Amino acid sequence: MSQSLPSDPVITPAIVAEHGLSPEEYQVVLDGLGRAPTWPELGVFSVMWSEHCSYKSSRIHLKRLPTTGPRVVIGPGENAGVVDIGDGLCVCFKMESHNHPSYIEPYQGAATGVGGILRDVFTMGARPVALMDSLRFGRLDHPKTRSLVHGVVAGIGGYGNCMGIPTVGGETRFDESYDGNNLVNAFCAGIVHRDRIFLGTVGDAGNKVFYVGAGTGRDGIHGATMASASFDDDSDEKRPTVQVGDPFQEKLLLEACLELMSMDVLVGIQDMGAAGLTSSSVEMAGRAGAGLLLALDQVPTRERDMTPYELLLSESQERMLLVIKPGHEAKVFEVFEKWDLRCAEVGTVTGDGVWRCTWHGTEVAAIPVPILTDAAPKYDRPRVARPASPPVPALPPVDRSAALLRLLADPDVSDKRWIWRQYDHQVGTDTEIGPGLDAALLRVKGTAKHLAFVADSNGHHVYANPRVGTAGQVAECVRNLACVGADPIGLTDCMNFGNPRKPEVMWEFSESVDGMAEACRELGVPVVSGNVSLYNETGDSSILPTPGLAMVGLWEGAAPRLRGRWTAGRAVALIGGEGTHLGASLFIRAMHGLRKTGDAPPVDFDRERALGAALRRLVREGLVEVAHDLGDGGLAVALAECALDVGGQFDVATSDTALFGEDHGRAIVAYDPAREAEVFAACAGLPVRHLGATGGERLEVADIKVPVAALREAWGDTFPRWVDG
Amino acid sequence: MNRRVAVVTFPGSNCDADARHAVALHGMEAVPVWHKDTSLGNVDAVILPGGFSYGDYLRCGAIARFSPVMQDVVRFAEAGGPVLGICNGFQVLCEAGLVPGVLLRNSKLKFLCQDVTLHMEGRDTPFTRNGGVDIRIPIAHMEGHWYADDDTLARVEGEGQVVFRYVGGAPNGATRDIAGVCNARGNVVGLMPHPERYVEASVGGIDGKVVFERLAEVLS
Numbered sequence: 001m002s003q004s005l006p007s008d009p010v011i012t013p014a015i016v017a018e019h020g021l022s023p024e025e026y027q028v029v030l031d032g033l034g035r036a037p038t039w040p041e042l043g044v045f046s047v048m049w050s051e052h053c054s055y056k057s058s059r060i061h062l063k064r065l066p067t068t069g070p071r072v073v074i075g076p077g078e079n080a081g082v083v084d085i086g087d088g089l090c091v092c093f094k095m096e097s098h099n100h101p102s103y104i105e106p107y108q109g110a111a112t113g114v115g116g117i118l119r120d121v122f123t124m125g126a127r128p129v130a131l132m133d134s135l136r137f138g139r140l141d142h143p144k145t146r147s148l149v150h151g152v153v154a155g156i157g158g159y160g161n162c163m164g165i166p167t168v169g170g171e172t173r174f175d176e177s178y179d180g181n182n183l184v185n186a187f188c189a190g191i192v193h194r195d196r197i198f199l200g201t202v203g204d205a206g207n208k209v210f211y212v213g214a215g216t217g218r219d220g221i222h223g224a225t226m227a228s229a230s231f232d233d234d235s236d237e238k239r240p241t242v243q244v245g246d247p248f249q250e251k252l253l254l255e256a257c258l259e260l261m262s263m264d265v266l267v268g269i270q271d272m273g274a275a276g277l278t279s280s281s282v283e284m285a286g287r288a289g290a291g292l293l294l295a296l297d298q299v300p301t302r303e304r305d306m307t308p309y310e311l312l313l314s315e316s317q318e319r320m321l322l323v324i325k326p327g328h329e330a331k332v333f334e335v336f337e338k339w340d341l342r343c344a345e346v347g348t349v350t351g352d353g354v355w356r357c358t359w360h361g362t363e364v365a366a367i368p369v370p371i372l373t374d375a376a377p378k379y380d381r382p383r384v385a386r387p388a389s390p391p392v393p394a395l396p397p398v399d400r401s402a403a404l405l406r407l408l409a410d411p412d413v414s415d416k417r418w419i420w421r422q423y424d425h426q427v428g429t430d431t432e433i434g435p436g437l438d439a440a441l442l443r444v445k446g447t448a449k450h451l452a453f454v455a456d457s458n459g460h461h462v463y464a465n466p467r468v469g470t471a472g473q474v475a476e477c478v479r480n481l482a483c484v485g486a487d488p489i490g491l492t493d494c495m496n497f498g499n500p501r502k503p504e505v506m507w508e509f510s511e512s513v514d515g516m517a518e519a520c521r522e523l524g525v526p527v528v529s530g531n532v533s534l535y536n537e538t539g540d541s542s543i544l545p546t547p548g549l550a551m552v553g554l555w556e557g558a559a560p561r562l563r564g565r566w567t568a569g570r571a572v573a574l575i576g577g578e579g580t581h582l583g584a585s586l587f588i589r590a591m592h593g594l595r596k597t598g599d600a601p602p603v604d605f606d607r608e609r610a611l612g613a614a615l616r617r618l619v620r621e622g623l624v625e626v627a628h629d630l631g632d633g634g635l636a637v638a639l640a641e642c643a644l645d646v647g648g649q650f651d652v653a654t655s656d657t658a659l660f661g662e663d664h665g666r667a668i669v670a671y672d673p674a675r676e677a678e679v680f681a682a683c684a685g686l687p688v689r690h691l692g693a694t695g696g697e698r699l700e701v702a703d704i705k706v707p708v709a710a711l712r713e714a715w716g717d718t719f720p721r722w723v724d725g
Numbered sequence: 726m727n728r729r730v731a732v733v734t735f736p737g738s739n740c741d742a743d744a745r746h747a748v749a750l751h752g753m754e755a756v757p758v759w760h761k762d763t764s765l766g767n768v769d770a771v772i773l774p775g776g777f778s779y780g781d782y783l784r785c786g787a788i789a790r791f792s793p794v795m796q797d798v799v800r801f802a803e804a805g806g807p808v809l810g811i812c813n814g815f816q817v818l819c820e821a822g823l824v825p826g827v828l829l830r831n832s833k834l835k836f837l838c839q840d841v842t843l844h845m846e847g848r849d850t851p852f853t854r855n856g857g858v859d860i861r862i863p864i865a866h867m868e869g870h871w872y873a874d875d876d877t878l879a880r881v882e883g884e885g886q887v888v889f890r891y892v893g894g895a896p897n898g899a900t901r902d903i904a905g906v907c908n909a910r911g912n913v914v915g916l917m918p919h920p921e922r923y924v925e926a927s928v929g930g931i932d933g934k935v936v937f938e939r940l941a942e943v944l945s
Binding site: 154158161164247248252338340420422423424425427428429430432443559 | 740742743746779919928929
């Protein structure tokens with residue numbers, strides 16, 4: 001029978017509420033236990049049933065995502081998804097949010113976001129090979145934005161650079177809805193042998209449980225609960241709930257774990273992420289249908305006088321829980337001693353399905369595992385469709401040359417070198433295409449395989465039409481991968497939304513899931529991992545619905561010879577048709593102040609499939625030198641992004657829609673004009689049109705005439721001037 | 726016979742595998758050496774690779790230089806053996822007093838990962854040769870601002886110990902745009918840029934090959 005310790009506080013309704021449990025949820029706790037919880041048990045329910053750990057508002061919707069496919073080895077539910085890439089190799093990947101901590105303490109919040117996603121991947125037995133980050137900040141003129149950008153970028157670099165994992169891509173956007181709630185979504189991919197994948201399980205009763213890595217401190221206590229609440233004026237007071245990262249410890253942990261994994265002594269392994277020791281041990285036991293007995297007084301600590309409650313809820317970083325095959329315990333101590341890491345036996349696997357903790361011999365927690373996992377609350381929260389945004393009105397004429405320069409200087413479009421040159425994007429010597437092109441491309445040493453990575457999301461399109469907007473983002477990721485020759489093989493998602501108790505937010509979420517599901521099914525991309533971040537709101541206003549997507553692609557063959565910018569004497573073609581759609585576009589926001597106006601551009605899956613196939617063929621056969629998907633700012637911006645060295649003259653209708661429309665299913669390619677027939681043949685069945693030729697010092701398209709130097713200045717100088725200003 | 730090149734792994738080294746890969750690509754045998762080893766074994770050259778030894782805590786390279794294997798590295802260097810320190814390895818060499826100068830934080834206090842153009846100059850070493858074409862290879866560091874007091878600087882410049890210099894200005898603020906130096910005898914070389922990263926055409930280019938080709942030639 002679990003006992004309270006003399007020092008434990010008395011549990012009152014107010015304390016229950018402070019733990020984020022509703023009166024109804026607390027009644028389920030009482031009924032499930034048949035008694036009142038002890039103080040540590042209350043903390044355990046609080047974190048395990050938090051939105052962050054239990055997915056209680058999102059679970060019923062996420063089930064609609066397609067998660068299987070011929071390449072899928074492990075789908076959602078484990079630490080990361082695993083997809084087969086042939087020859088006994090797999091790619092293991094996931095993206096996860098660290099939004100709230102990164103707003104409160106940008107450097108450590110972002111750094112530990114990277115640390116957490118790295119552990120999710122190497123826990124599976126994979127050696128991490130690539131990182132990406134999807135970032136959202138508030139308006140440039142908001143007083144907090146600049147320092148948040150500095151802190152978050154330094155934190156990401158500080159952790160990833162020290163670990164020696166290249167940060168090869170990502171995206172950064174700015175909008176007023178993120179003023180008080182920035183987003184930091186970190187992605188990691190690793191490579192693992194198909195027969196060497198490790199899972200978070202515990203095996204048979206009697207197996208010993210080991211704690212390895214950094215000692216436990218008081219940092220991050222109740223991080224998961226914080227991540228499940230909205231921001232208010234007290235956000236600054238939550239700083240102690242942010243974890244502190246030590247990438248050096250994690251590098252040692254990575255090497256030690258991979259070394260141990262090569263020895264055939266591990267039953268299961270799980271990293272201590274959100275809700276730390278509690279969720280890692282409960283999840284491991286739950287997957288095996290087993291129980292666990294943890295001696296909390298054996299847990300290595302780095303602070304004095306820590307209580308069972310604190311030990312269970314700490315989110316100290318760089319820690320792992322291992323279950324070892326009987327008789328191999330000495331090996332664990334040997335490996336961790338080599339790497340100067342702490343290692344302690346802290347528990348035993350039991351057969352009774354109960355998760356128990358003792359403190360110097362006294363049982364302080366005893367909860368049947370299914371109560372924490374299966375019986376966790378699940379809500380089908382009310383959903384109400386938001387009224388459609390007003391249509392795009394008749395627009396007054398603008399100077400289109402000035403408009404193009406304005407769009408190139410927009411922080412969503414302009415050069416982010418200032419960010420990515422703070423990230424080591426080459427360590428590991430596999431980066432064939434780093435940041436700055438449509439997608440990153442990495443070789444897999446010892447094979448002819450290349451993995452492509454892209455992160456993308458457009459909250460304006462998703463706000464305009466959560467279903468179609470999200471489908472469009474999936475399609476855009478597929479196009480980005482095709483621009484470096486790769487087939488899409490899997491998707492991971494970070495669903496960043498507002499308060500799920502608001503029916504319009506819940507509607508956005510549900511619609512977004514359906515749009516993603518439909519597009520993934522149509523385009524043959526399984527969703528293999530992901531995470532949900534709700535309550536992204538400040539005061540009463542939610543962020544733009546932001547399903548952060550990261551997609552992985554694969555192809556085999558000689559590395560493509562691609563450039564980001566044109567050289568002189570090339571022909572340029574537009575594949576996929578003319579621009580027609582200005583709804584939710586950057587053009588109407590930047591030039592006409594029309595935010596939240598118009599519908600998202602529709603998605604034609606037949607067109608997307610055909611375009612993807614054509615682009616892959618063009619790139620793989622070396623027919624094109626530059627391939628660029630059309631996104632923010634439409635055709636004019638895409639042309640300008642390729643014209644930063646060499647200009648050209650292009651024949652496009654003199655209209656805002658043709659130049660700046662954000663219709664999906666389109667790309668531009670540059671090629672040797674002598675091979676135009678071959679290029680067009682590869683695009684059979686698609687609209688394809690010769691736009692013009694590259695060369696000269698000016699970009700001329702419709703009535704736009706701008707010197708290349710002015711394009712370069714608008715695109716290249718604006719962001720660094722602001723951020724260092 | 727294959728020439729053996731030791732690549733030392735300190736806790737926190739993360740370019741050790743890249744250095745071994747580059748060594749092997751140039752027909753030499755890369756020998757992994759653990760920092761707790763007390764002997765380098767029978768090797769013909771030593772590379773201290775890049776990374777964040779001991780997390781760069783205290784000061785970059787300041788703890789690594791006390792690793793057990795460093796005694797044998799110092800002995801090997803003093804006996805005239807070729808030793809190359811790249812990035813964090815250069816910082817370790819400076820801390821160990823095997824090459825002159827120290828490395829300060831970049832002048833703009835940001836980590837920088839970008840290509841730089843280098844001029845190879847000074848005396849010939851087992852890794853460099855005076856003259857030849859400039860090379861374009863990347864830097865990736867937070868503390869690459871090479872600095873020395875005036876006397877040391879005068880001696881280093883006067884004795885031809887500057888072996889790599891940034892062309893067009895040092896992005897990290899390094900004194901006199903110095904990117905790499907050697908010791909007085911010329912057998913120990915340290916540089917901040919990463920030649921091991923650019924040794925294949927599909928991954929950044931092949932400008933880093935000259936360093937490994939030179940070593941292979943000297944050892945043959």
